[in-house]
Amino acid sequence: MSLHPVITALRRHKAGVALIVLQIALTLAIVCNAIFLIHQRIQRVNRPTGAIEEELVRISQTWFGAPTGDGAAAIEKLDAMQRTDLATLRALPDVQDVAASTSMPLQGMIYSGNLSLNPQQAGINVMAAYYYGGERLRPTLGVRLIAGRDFTADEILHHGISSDVASPVVIVSKPVADKLFPRGGALGKTIYQDGKPATIVGIIERLQTPTTQAWGSTWAYNSVLEPVRLDGASASYAVRARPGREQAVMREARKALLAVNPLRVMPESWGIQSLSQIRAKVYRADQAMALLMGTICVILLGVTAAGIVGLTSFWVGQRHKQIGVRRALGARKADIVRYFQVENLLVAGGGVVLGVALAALLNVWLMAHYAMPRLPPGYVVVGALALLVLGQLAVWVPARRASCVPPVVATRAA
Amino acid sequence: MFGYYLNLALRSLRRNRVLTALMVLALGLGIGACITTLTVLKLLSGDPIPQKSERLFHPEIDPLPAQGYVPGQSKPPWGGLMPYIDAMNLLHAGKAERQAVMALTQAKVEPQHLGQKPFFSDGVMTTAAFFQMFDVPFEYGSGWSERDGESRARVVVIADFLNDKLYAGRNSVGETIRINDHDYRIVGVLKPWSPQPRFYAVGLGGRSYGNGDAVYLPLQSARADAMDPQNVSCWEAADIKHLETSPCVFVYVWVELGSAADAAAYKTYLSNYVQQQIALGRFHRPEVALPDVMRFMRDMQVVPDDVRLQAGLAFGFLLICVVNTVGLLLAKCLRRSREIGVRRALGATRRTIFAQFMVESALIGLAGGVLGLIFAELGLWAIRQQPAQYAALARLDLAMFAFTFVVAVLASLLAGVLPAWRACMLVPAPQLKGN
Numbered sequence: 001m002s003l004h005p006v007i008t009a010l011r012r013h014k015a016g017v018a019l020i021v022l023q024i025a026l027t028l029a030i031v032c033n034a035i036f037l038i039h040q041r042i043q044r045v046n047r048p049t050g051a052i053e054e055e056l057v058r059i060s061q062t063w064f065g066a067p068t069g070d071g072a073a074a075i076e077k078l079d080a081m082q083r084t085d086l087a088t089l090r091a092l093p094d095v096q097d098v099a100a101s102t103s104m105p106l107q108g109m110i111y112s113g114n115l116s117l118n119p120q121q122a123g124i125n126v127m128a129a130y131y132y133g134g135e136r137l138r139p140t141l142g143v144r145l146i147a148g149r150d151f152t153a154d155e156i157l158h159h160g161i162s163s164d165v166a167s168p169v170v171i172v173s174k175p176v177a178d179k180l181f182p183r184g185g186a187l188g189k190t191i192y193q194d195g196k197p198a199t200i201v202g203i204i205e206r207l208q209t210p211t212t213q214a215w216g217s218t219w220a221y222n223s224v225l226e227p228v229r230l231d232g233a234s235a236s237y238a239v240r241a242r243p244g245r246e247q248a249v250m251r252e253a254r255k256a257l258l259a260v261n262p263l264r265v266m267p268e269s270w271g272i273q274s275l276s277q278i279r280a281k282v283y284r285a286d287q288a289m290a291l292l293m294g295t296i297c298v299i300l301l302g303v304t305a306a307g308i309v310g311l312t313s314f315w316v317g318q319r320h321k322q323i324g325v326r327r328a329l330g331a332r333k334a335d336i337v338r339y340f341q342v343e344n345l346l347v348a349g350g351g352v353v354l355g356v357a358l359a360a361l362l363n364v365w366l367m368a369h370y371a372m373p374r375l376p377p378g379y380v381v382v383g384a385l386a387l388l389v390l391g392q393l394a395v396w397v398p399a400r401r402a403s404c405v406p407p408v409v410a411t412r413a414a
Numbered sequence: 415m416f417g418y419y420l421n422l423a424l425r426s427l428r429r430n431r432v433l434t435a436l437m438v439l440a441l442g443l444g445i446g447a448c449i450t451t452l453t454v455l456k457l458l459s460g461d462p463i464p465q466k467s468e469r470l471f472h473p474e475i476d477p478l479p480a481q482g483y484v485p486g487q488s489k490p491p492w493g494g495l496m497p498y499i500d501a502m503n504l505l506h507a508g509k510a511e512r513q514a515v516m517a518l519t520q521a522k523v524e525p526q527h528l529g530q531k532p533f534f535s536d537g538v539m540t541t542a543a544f545f546q547m548f549d550v551p552f553e554y555g556s557g558w559s560e561r562d563g564e565s566r567a568r569v570v571v572i573a574d575f576l577n578d579k580l581y582a583g584r585n586s587v588g589e590t591i592r593i594n595d596h597d598y599r600i601v602g603v604l605k606p607w608s609p610q611p612r613f614y615a616v617g618l619g620g621r622s623y624g625n626g627d628a629v630y631l632p633l634q635s636a637r638a639d640a641m642d643p644q645n646v647s648c649w650e651a652a653d654i655k656h657l658e659t660s661p662c663v664f665v666y667v668w669v670e671l672g673s674a675a676d677a678a679a680y681k682t683y684l685s686n687y688v689q690q691q692i693a694l695g696r697f698h699r700p701e702v703a704l705p706d707v708m709r710f711m712r713d714m715q716v717v718p719d720d721v722r723l724q725a726g727l728a729f730g731f732l733l734i735c736v737v738n739t740v741g742l743l744l745a746k747c748l749r750r751s752r753e754i755g756v757r758r759a760l761g762a763t764r765r766t767i768f769a770q771f772m773v774e775s776a777l778i779g780l781a782g783g784v785l786g787l788i789f790a791e792l793g794l795w796a797i798r799q800q801p802a803q804y805a806a807l808a809r810l811d812l813a814m815f816a817f818t819f820v821v822a823v824l825a826s827l828l829a830g831v832l833p834a835w836r837a838c839m840l841v842p843a844p845q846l847k848g849n
Contacts, residue, residue: 015832019741023734030730037723064522064532068595068640162655194651215491265522265532288800289720296447296731303440307738310433314745370719 006343009319016311017347024351024387027304029358032383033366034293036375041290045283049105049275050173050206050221052142055096055241056275057249058104059089061257061266062234078231079158081261086134088260089237092252094245099136100229101238103129104275105208106282109236110216112209113194115172115224117180121195126179128172128222129209130193132230133238138171138204140240146174148187148202151227158229166196171225173207179222193224212282246274301390308394312344316402323402324409333403340399341392348391352384359383415766416773423774426750433746434778437739441782441826444735446789447728449810449818453794455725456814457807458623458717462609466549467707471669471677473504473684474705477661478649480698488699492647493617493714495663500691505541509683510669510676512547516540517643517665518615519636521629524592525580535576535628536621537593538614539636539643545571545602547670548614553577555587555602563632568639571602571630593629596639604630610807613707614668616714617645623804633665677704732825739778739829747771747833754837755845767838775830776823783822790818 010017063081067074082100089098103109111130117123131137135151151169159165170193177186177200190197207223209216241249250272257264266272316323323336363375427434461467474494482488496504501515521537544550545557558569570591577586590597608626616622631641643657643664652660671677681704691697705713747754754767790810797808 015836016741016744019737019744023737023741026730026734026737030727030734034727062522062534064524064595162653164653265534267534284800285720289724292724293727296727299443300731300734303443303735303738306436306440307741310436310742311745314749317749370723 003342003346006339006346009322010343010346013315016315017350020308020311020347021351021354023304023307024348024391025355025358027300028352028355028380028383028387029362031297031300032359032379033362033372033375034297035383036363036379037372038290038293038297040373041286045286045290047208047220048206049208049279050141050143050204051105051208051275052240053275053279055243055246056104056141057239057241057246057253057272058101058107058275058278059237059239059253059257059266059272060234061236061264061271063261063264064233065263066233068233075158075160075231078160078233078235079229082158082229082231082235084260085235085257086237088256089239089253092249092256094242094249094252095239096242097136097140097240099134099140099238100235101131101133101137101140102230102236103131103210104141104236104238104278105210106212106275106278107210108212108282110210115176115180116192116195119192119195119197121192124180126176126222127219128176128224129211129216129219130224130226131207132226132228134229135227137225137238138202140238141207142240143207144205145171146203146205148200150202151225156227156229158231160231166193166198167226167228168198169201169227170198171202171204172200173204173221173223175219175221176224177203246276250274301386304387305390305394308344308348308391309398312340312395312398313401316340316398319402320405320409323405324407324412327405327407328410336403336405337396337399340395340402344391344395345388348388351391352387355387356380356384419770419773420777422770423777426746426774427777430746433742437742437778438781438785440735440738441778441822442785442789444728444732445782445786445818445822445825446793448725448732448821449786449790449814450793450797451721451725451728452817453790453810453814454721454797454804454808455717457804458611458721459711460610461708462611462613462711463548463707466670469670469672470547470707471510471671471680471704472706472710473667473669473680474703475500475684475688475697476699476701477663477697478699483699486701488701490663492645492663494666494703494710495617495645495647496665496667497661497663498658498665500687501665501667503687504667504669504684507683507687510671510680512543512670513667514541514544514547514669515633515665515667516544516614517633518627518645519631519641519643521593521631521641522595523576523580523629524595526590526592530580536626537629537631537636537641538627539631539633539641541633544630547668548609550607551605553603553605554585555600557602557630558632563634566635566638567632568596568598568635569601569632570598571604572600573604573626573628573630574606575625576628577603593631594639594641598631598635610804611711611716613711613716614666616711616716617666622716623807677706680704736825736829739826740832743771743775743778743830743833744836747837750837751840751845754840755842758840758842759846764838768834771834771837772827772830775826775834778830779823779826780819782826783819786822787815787818790814 067077086098086100089095112127113130114121115126115128135153135156138145138150155169157165157167180186180191181189186200187203190199206221209220209223239249239253254266254272359380366372367374472494475496476490477497478490505513505515517539519537519539520534522532522534524532542558542560542563553574557571562569577583586600586603589600591600611622646662646664648660648662650661652662657664671680684702684704688697688700688702692700794808794810798805
């Protein structure tokens with residue numbers, strides 16, 4: 001069927017056509033970028049931490065009346081209190097494993113530092129998070145060891161946070177090992193943590209850093225396990241519960257720890273929490289953002305479809321007589337419907353072409369101002385197809401109504 | 415005449431119920447989304463201290479070593495924190511009208527009454543001029559003097575909610591409160607004060623929105639009692655038990671300057687100070703900055719990117735709804751070309767036709783505004799359920815309420831211009847010729 005009559009007819013309604021084209025173009029641009037953003041957020045929220053999340057509980061508590069000062073006696077007393085706590089927790093029936101641990105993935109409290117291949121910190125520098133903990137930290141978190149060994153009990157040091165002592169052995173995560181030794185063979189090599197030497201005795205597959213903030217996103221999986229029990233007025237523990245028993249462990253742990261030493265503070269909201277709770281808290285804003293954008297996209301598509309239906313109905317009404325004439329000249333109902341569908345395809349096609357350009361422009365602007373990555377062309381193609389299909393569906397009802405115009409209309413004056 | 419237009423408009427809207435409902439719904443949704451996101455944006459980026467924000471400045475220097483320095487591009491990554499020595503130098507030099515040094519800390523408060531367990535609360539370690547500089551209102555008592563601070567007196571100013579919690583709201587000046595295992599004497603109780611956002615806490619590790627800090631302690635006394643600041647960054651291996659002399663930053667300096675000329679003069683002084691330190695070999699980078707409160711909040715990116723993206727999306731949505739409304743209004747107007755032709759033939763001028771269609775658009779705008787208000791309240795309710803820091807403050811105030819209607823009517827008037835123009839441009843004769 002020739003396009004000439006379609007185009008001629010459209011040229012007589014330039015304003016209306018321009019409006020639909022503009023509406024489709026804007027919708028395509030916004031929906032494509034919004035869906036891309038949603039996908040980015042969902043990917044971010046679903047990032048694995050590398051730890052066994054369903055079974056982990058973090059206990060964060062502070063003793064009041066604890067020995068203060070940095071003297072050796074105070075440190076020994078604090079360490080004894082920590083070891084008592086660890087023993088108490090390990091004795092609980094639902095607990096699978098316990099370790100002293102200053103941090104946990106996603107939790108937010110992060111110690112970090114710089115790793116290099118020489119003490120002057122020249123050349124390759126890698127930012128990493130330090131997980132200070134006992135020898136059971138890796139098995140408690142459930143992180144996979146892919147090379148080397150765990151720490152042994154006698155390698156575990158204990159000191160206060162301000163101590164100068166550096167641990168001679170470390171376990172690093174694979175991204176750290178690959179960055180420092182791109183050609184492999186990191187195991188057994190000596191690296192420098194903030195200028196102090198340490199030997200890599202083990203490599204773990206994946207452990208996310210405790211922070212999810214934007215400034216840590218480029219090194220989100222750079223972690224180092226340090227064989228150090230940090231002693232201070234506060235101490236934190238990682239507890240791995242038996243499958244399905246985290247809630248029970250959280251209750252029992254609070255009771256047991258307060259029974260051993262009631263002079264401690266474990267705030268209700270963040271003293272004892274499961275890693276699932278921490279994850280839900282940390283990513284709630286991202287999920288809300290994704291939900292909001294998704295809702296707006298759906299509404300936007302609805303509004304565009306309604307606009308197409310409205311305008312097309314109007315055009316059908318305007319061309320009542322023409323349709324009658326065509327039917328009188330022998331056009332079938334299907335021909336009339338096809339006419340309107342072709343017309344809609346042309347208009348929507350024009351809108352989609354303009355929309356692709358607008359989507360690219362919007363993406364460039366977002367890349368510059370909001371550090372968004374480049375929009376993959378797949379999104380634009382799918383979006384364009386979706387809008388074309390949406391346009392066709394929207395025009396179907398008015399087109400059916402148009403095809404029902406009887407040929408006798410051609411013989412009437414009005 | 416206006417009553418007649420109104421009458422015609424109402425009739426016409428009633429005749430095309432579906433179309434009218436569609437336009438009002440689309441407009442209402444667009445406006446609801448816009449007002450919701452704008453309210454949140456205004457809340458987050460509003461001026462926390464409007465009476466003084468152009469007179470409060472935040473000196474910034476760069477104490478990092480020469481390694482890795484690119485002139486004009488390098489900036490310290492910790493947003494304006496200062497080493498203790500330089501902060502105290504600026505404080506004692508006294509080149510501004512007022513100046514204060516501050517850091518945040520977690521204060522462990524032990525109530526003296528039996529049966530109340532100790533708890534942690536947000537605290538500010540600062541110097542004497544803090545209260546006058548930020549116009550902090552006192553209910554009872556007052557702040558401490560510079561001499562108290564220098565002599566490490568154990569005094570404290572507490573917030574109203576802490577006073578309510580511990581002393582049932584009475585005048586507790588002179589009482590003793592145990593903070594971090596030391597006894598502090600209360601010298602002042604504040605009236606409710608919490609600037610949103612807490613611009614002096616941004617980047618110090620504090621929450622930006624909330625009820626404010628609970629205790630205000632003299633910096634020197636608190637540090638002498640080993641209270642740790644919440645945000646410490648060290649650029650070399652450091653002894654964190656002696657932060658004051660280590661290569662670390664952990665305090666902010668805020669100054670009050672009377673005018674722009676004073677600000678320029680202070681910036682020159684700051685530059686000279688840094689040059690002096692470079693000559694002494696302590697500093698290696700000459701860049702200084704002196705942003706005021708609003709500029710500082712922009713630099714610290716207090717408004718999260720997400721909030722701005724949401725506002726942008728809402729405006730895009732409103733734009734599409736307006737385009738939609740234009741199209742539908744156009745369709746509606748042209749469908750009535752016969753009626754317009756008759757009216758024109760009977761003597762209506764182009765202006766009256768235009769005015770009548772604009773009144774119709776305005777009516778749709780009003781209806782859309784009412785619906786938009788309902789959607790905005792719903793949207794803000796949804797935001798209040800979120801666990802964000804600012805969630806409880808997301809409310810529609812009177813200004814935004816009025817703004818909603820202004821936006822709605824403006825949007826619909828804008829949408830109505832093209833259809834009204836096309837309608838009034840119709841030539842009457844062809845319309846009357848039976849077709």
